[in-house]
Amino acid sequence: MTRDHAIARAAQLIRSADAIVIAAGAGMSVDSGLPAFRGSDGLWTALLPEGMIEREVGSLTQGDCFVARPEEAWRFYGHALDACCHAAPHDGYRLIRAWAMAKPHGAFAYTSNVDGQFQAAGFPDDRVVECHGTIHALQCTVPCTESLWPTDPVNREAGCALPACIHCGALARPNFLLFSDFKWVPARTAIQQNNLRLWRRGIERPVIIEIGAGLTVPSIRLFAETFGAPLIRINLEDERVDRVADVGIRGTALAVLREIDAALTAGTRLVETIR
Numbered sequence: 001m002t003r004d005h006a007i008a009r010a011a012q013l014i015r016s017a018d019a020i021v022i023a024a025g026a027g028m029s030v031d032s033g034l035p036a037f038r039g040s041d042g043l044w045t046a047l048l049p050e051g052m053i054e055r056e057v058g059s060l061t062q063g064d065c066f067v068a069r070p071e072e073a074w075r076f077y078g079h080a081l082d083a084c085c086h087a088a089p090h091d092g093y094r095l096i097r098a099w100a101m102a103k104p105h106g107a108f109a110y111t112s113n114v115d116g117q118f119q120a121a122g123f124p125d126d127r128v129v130e131c132h133g134t135i136h137a138l139q140c141t142v143p144c145t146e147s148l149w150p151t152d153p154v155n156r157e158a159g160c161a162l163p164a165c166i167h168c169g170a171l172a173r174p175n176f177l178l179f180s181d182f183k184w185v186p187a188r189t190a191i192q193q194n195n196l197r198l199w200r201r202g203i204e205r206p207v208i209i210e211i212g213a214g215l216t217v218p219s220i221r222l223f224a225e226t227f228g229a230p231l232i233r234i235n236l237e238d239e240r241v242d243r244v245a246d247v248g249i250r251g252t253a254l255a256v257l258r259e260i261d262a263a264l265t266a267g268t269r270l271v272e273t274i275r
């Protein structure tokens with residue numbers, strides 16, 4: 001299949017769907033200037049606070065890092081949180097929302113990104129699953145409770161006392177899933193998963209657009225492949241698909257979304273001309 005055919009096929013799949021499911025990995029955030037906070041794909045360097053070297057970051061991806069090295073863990077993730085709060089979602093989010101507006105059931109996003117970019121781009125809270133949690137909510141490190149609370153901007157300032165649990169006073173941590181993380185509170189993500197299950201029941205012809213999902217931690221690819229819908233896979237490194245009905249397009253998120261948008265717009269113009 002040539003690239004033009006692949007783009008045209010993707011536009012056709014989107015046109016025939018009654019709902020759009022976005023399955024987004026780290027590659028979706030890269031065009032907004034954000035790396036994968038949980039991965040180890042060499043993008044960490046962009047977020048290293050002054051005086052911290054990349055070698056030190058590895059142990060800060062482990063579940064016990066907030067208890068084992070609280071100062072360093074909070075310095076690193078506080079810096080990451082600042083980056084998330086300041087990054088404006090790239091134009092690809094707007095394109096997807098525009099496509100979704102024309103669908104009876106709109107769109108749902110399922111992402112491993114913890115940066116909150118979908119909500120920042122206007123996706124309602126009940127239309128997003130953050131399967132690895134979020135950097136924008138805090139939880140207790142113990143944890144003494146399953147309840148979460150919003151990240152306080154004051155806590156991000158350098159030199160401030162480390163964030164404490166508002167219930168028991170123990171150290172607080174962001175509510176995202178790290179590696180070997182047995183203390184992560186999954187309550188918020190579980191509610192989001194349930195929202196998706198309920199929404200899924202009402203739709204008949206979904207299309208799934210998988211964007212920038214890596215192979216190292218394949219949660220997003222697995223979700224996309226087992227959702228039970230035609231799949232459009234956008235990936236910079238490995239865009240191959242197994243099923244004939246699916247289509248793979250090589251490239252970065254924003255560039256490919258723009259190409260598909262151009263094909264959709266051209267298709268609409270053609271239909272209007274024929275009318």
Ligand SMILES: [Zn+2]
Pocket residue numbers: 140141142143144145165166167168169170
């Ligand atoms: Zn607590």
